[in-house]
Amino acid sequence: xxxxxxxxxxxxxxxxxxxxxxxxxxxxxxxxxxxxxxxxxxxxxxxxxxxxxxxxxxxxxxxxxxxxxxxxxxxxxxxxxxxxxxxxxxxxxxxxxxxxxxxxxxxxxxxxxxxxxxxxxxxxxxxxxxxxxxxxxxxxxxxxxxxxxxxxxxxxxxxxxxxxxxxxxxxxxxxxxxxxxxxxxxxxxxxxxxxxxxxxxxxxxxxxxxxxxxxxxxxxxxxxxxxxxxxxxxxxxxxxxxxxxxxxxxxxxxxxxxxxxxxxxxxxxxxxxxxxxxxxxxxxxxxxxxxxxxxxxxxxxxxxxxxxxxxxxxxxxxxxxxxxxxxxxxxxxxxxxxxxxxxxxxxxxxxxx
Amino acid sequence: xxxxxxxxxxxxxxxxxxxxxxxxxxxxxxxxxxxxxxxxxxxxxxxxxxxxxxxxxxxxxxxxxxxxxxxxxxxxxxxxxxxxxxxxxxxxxxxxxxxxxxxxxxxxxxxxxxxxxxxxxxxxxxxxxxxxxxxxxxxxxxxxxxxxxxxxxxxxxxxxxxxxxxxxxxxxxxxxxxxxxxxxxxxxxxxxxxxxxxxxxxxxxxxxxxxxxxxxxxxxxxxxxxxxxxxxxxxxxxxxxxxxxxxxxxxxxxxxxxxxxxxxxxxxxxxxxxxxxxxxxxxxxxxxxxxxxxxxxxxxxxxxxxxxxxxxxxxxxxxxxxxxxxxxxxxxxxxxxxxxxxxxxxxxxxxxx
DNA sequence: TTGAAAGCGCTAACAA
DNA sequence: TTGTTAGCGCTTTCAA
Numbered sequence: 001x002x003x004x005x006x007x008x009x010x011x012x013x014x015x016x017x018x019x020x021x022x023x024x025x026x027x028x029x030x031x032x033x034x035x036x037x038x039x040x041x042x043x044x045x046x047x048x049x050x051x052x053x054x055x056x057x058x059x060x061x062x063x064x065x066x067x068x069x070x071x072x073x074x075x076x077x078x079x080x081x082x083x084x085x086x087x088x089x090x091x092x093x094x095x096x097x098x099x100x101x102x103x104x105x106x107x108x109x110x111x112x113x114x115x116x117x118x119x120x121x122x123x124x125x126x127x128x129x130x131x132x133x134x135x136x137x138x139x140x141x142x143x144x145x146x147x148x149x150x151x152x153x154x155x156x157x158x159x160x161x162x163x164x165x166x167x168x169x170x171x172x173x174x175x176x177x178x179x180x181x182x183x184x185x186x187x188x189x190x191x192x193x194x195x196x197x198x199x200x201x202x203x204x205x206x207x208x209x210x211x212x213x214x215x216x217x218x219x220x221x222x223x224x225x226x227x228x229x230x231x232x233x234x235x236x237x238x239x240x241x242x243x244x245x246x247x248x249x250x251x252x253x254x255x256x257x258x259x260x261x262x263x264x265x266x267x268x269x270x271x272x273x274x275x276x277x278x279x280x281x282x283x284x285x286x287x288x289x290x291x292x293x294x295x296x297x298x299x300x301x302x303x304x305x306x307x308x309x310x311x312x313x314x315x316x317x318x319x320x321x322x323x324x325x326x327x328x329x330x331x332x333x334x335x336x337x338x339x340x341x342x343x344x345x346x347x348x349x350x351x352x353x
Numbered sequence: 354x355x356x357x358x359x360x361x362x363x364x365x366x367x368x369x370x371x372x373x374x375x376x377x378x379x380x381x382x383x384x385x386x387x388x389x390x391x392x393x394x395x396x397x398x399x400x401x402x403x404x405x406x407x408x409x410x411x412x413x414x415x416x417x418x419x420x421x422x423x424x425x426x427x428x429x430x431x432x433x434x435x436x437x438x439x440x441x442x443x444x445x446x447x448x449x450x451x452x453x454x455x456x457x458x459x460x461x462x463x464x465x466x467x468x469x470x471x472x473x474x475x476x477x478x479x480x481x482x483x484x485x486x487x488x489x490x491x492x493x494x495x496x497x498x499x500x501x502x503x504x505x506x507x508x509x510x511x512x513x514x515x516x517x518x519x520x521x522x523x524x525x526x527x528x529x530x531x532x533x534x535x536x537x538x539x540x541x542x543x544x545x546x547x548x549x550x551x552x553x554x555x556x557x558x559x560x561x562x563x564x565x566x567x568x569x570x571x572x573x574x575x576x577x578x579x580x581x582x583x584x585x586x587x588x589x590x591x592x593x594x595x596x597x598x599x600x601x602x603x604x605x606x607x608x609x610x611x612x613x614x615x616x617x618x619x620x621x622x623x624x625x626x627x628x629x630x631x632x633x634x635x636x637x638x639x640x641x642x643x644x645x646x647x648x649x650x651x652x653x654x655x656x657x658x659x660x661x662x663x664x665x666x667x668x669x670x671x672x673x674x675x676x677x678x679x680x681x682x683x684x685x686x687x688x689x690x691x692x693x694x695x696x697x698x699x700x701x702x703x704x705x706x
Numbered sequence: 707t708t709g710a711a712a713g714c715g716c717t718a719a720c721a722a
Numbered sequence: 723t724t725g726t727t728a729g730c731g732c733t734t735t736c737a738a
Contacts, residue, residue, distance in 0.1 A: 012715065103453070378707085378709075417734095
């Protein structure tokens with residue numbers, strides 16, 4: 001209609017007026033259309049169509065309904081693992097008509113808490129949380145008072161008795177170690193950093209288990225630089241006579257090791273065999289291609305989000321389930337060449353053997 | 354106070370009651386504290402403190418004020434470039450007391466539009482947009498009607514006449530090419546994919562410019578797999594007599610090339626020298642370490658977000674500025690060894706020469 | 707400098 | 723099956 005100045009964004013009452021019904025009836029149609037005569041239903045739907053009406057989520061959530069937003073707090077967004085998870089979480093959120101609000105805690109407990117409160121103020125309907133710290137009483141306290149569901153991702157939330165979704169870190173590491181052992185490497189080193197993080201400590205446990213099962217002492221080394229790794233390798237190579245292999249507990253240690261090996265002019269797998277936890281972009285393009293334990297990144301994100309929406313659907317369910325609702329997803333051993341396998345043997349082996 | 358059942362989350366009126374003032378006065382304190390007597394100001398602040406009161410953002414934005422959320426639409430969240438940008442944007446948002454809502458468009462124009470509308474419904478205060486497509490009339494139309502500021506990131510928004518923040522793609526590529534040319538490689542190939550994307554096409558332009566300036570014909574090749582690259586390399590190596598170098602226009606082509614070179618048992622830089630646009634985690638750990646043009650990922654995200662908040666502060670400014678408000682950030686040439694430079698020469702050269 | 711009152715767009719008792 | 727009414731928590735005229 002020309003001359004009609006402020007059409008801007010249509011509101012519920014505009015739809016009601018056009019359809020010749022009350023606001024409530026329109027609201028009913030919006031929320032499932034129960035108890036509405038077919039006649040009015042049709043008229044209202046057509047009015048909605050005609051006006052291009054979309055309900056204002058803000059107003060809706062002020063009234064107490066769901067805000068249509070879920071939150072996600074991760075240590076870092078630029079970390080490929082977490083950004084991969086975030087992508088999956090966002091997709092699931094979209095499937096449920098929700099938006100994803102993310103914040104990075106940068107492993108800072110205060111920032112994490114601050115983010116949480118900020119998200120709460122915005123009335124998020126649920127939260128996926130990769131907590132910065134294993135133990136954080138203030139966070140646990142805050143979480144305890146929450147009325148919205150929370151799901152842990154990659155890091156457990158056991159103190160708050162909340163469910164979480166994680167990889168089978170121990171099994172994955174065990175499988176990696178066993179694979180190296182089977183190659184005949186009598187000495188399998190485990191290089192790691194940040195052992196205080198739950199996923200890492202679980203991997204160390206899986207590694208140690210495999211070593212002990214094979215009648216060997218675990219050889220755990222904390223490394224924070226390529227130099228640390230180099231020192232460690234030199235020590236091992238000058239000492240023992242057994243063939244040497246290295247299991248690196250994450251991406252970063254793998255990179256440190258790769259550099260150390262290059263600097264020492266060592267050959268993989270001839271001088272040192274190698275197998276790493278966590279796949280990465282260039283793993284397959286290296287010389288030799290690196291064998292890895294691959295985490296189901298997308299699956300972790302998806303599962304966490306789905307678990308979250310599940311508990312949002314069933315109010316109270318999360319409180320009852322608690323930790324018991326947790327999920328463990330299997331890892332995969334991706335055999336390439338750094339472990340000693342030949343080029344012909346490229347294959348993926350599922351860790352749930 | 355024991356026995357007091359539902360304290361839950363304190364609201365503005367609770368603060369007012371405790372401070373013994375009216376709601377309006379509390380609201381004034383919240384919004385800058387102008388026109389409030391020092392006495393009441395103090396009382397109110399103390400009441401806020403005491404109750405741990407934080408204003409409900411939802412209610413606030415329903416009334417028309419800012420929602421305290423900005424949106425970001427990127428092609429992919431798992432792409433390290435975009436997740437790096439997202440991290441920076443989120444940090445700036447936090448500095449401004451805002452939350453970041455991200456969605457991934459997966460290069461799907463419909464999804465992108467859908468996301469935009471969804472974000473609008475949630476009353477975001479501004480938007481950082483890495484548009485999936487260069488030309489999208491429907492999106493442009495939607496953007497034209499927007500009252501909130503929008504800033505493009507990595508992709509221009511020229512059709513909508515909106516500012517954007519991008520790398521100096523052409524200059525970076527030109528510098529890369531010149532560097533290879535200076536090494537004496539008479540043939541410098543440019544391997545690329547998705548030339549329809551603005552950043553890529555700009556790089557191709559920069560490369561071509563450098564070639565022509567050096568009196569050589571550009572050698573552009575579209576490659577979609579390591580096999581494509583291999584075919585291309587074989588052709589070049591069997592044909593010409595001049596030393597060969599390759600400039601890869603992005604991460605993925607670099608990986609394809611790396612694999613092709615390995616499969617062909619070629620040596621870098623002896624048989625083929627190499628320089629790539631975009632740095633990546635393992636670039637420095639490869640053998641030889643790969644020389645790259647590095648984008649200021651963090652800077653791009655930061656600048657886009659800062660430009661956005663700037664225009665949110667100055668309403669209307671973005672409409673007036675339009676395209677002219679755009680920003681170009683310099684890239685850096687990271688000299689490692691794949692380009693033919695010796696190990697001693699590791700250094701970074703700024704592209705704004 | 708202050709507060710009462712009127713909404714923002716929607717939902718949910720309640721009554722019809 | 724419907725519409726009227728009263729808010730959700732905040733901001734904002736407006737009059738005091």
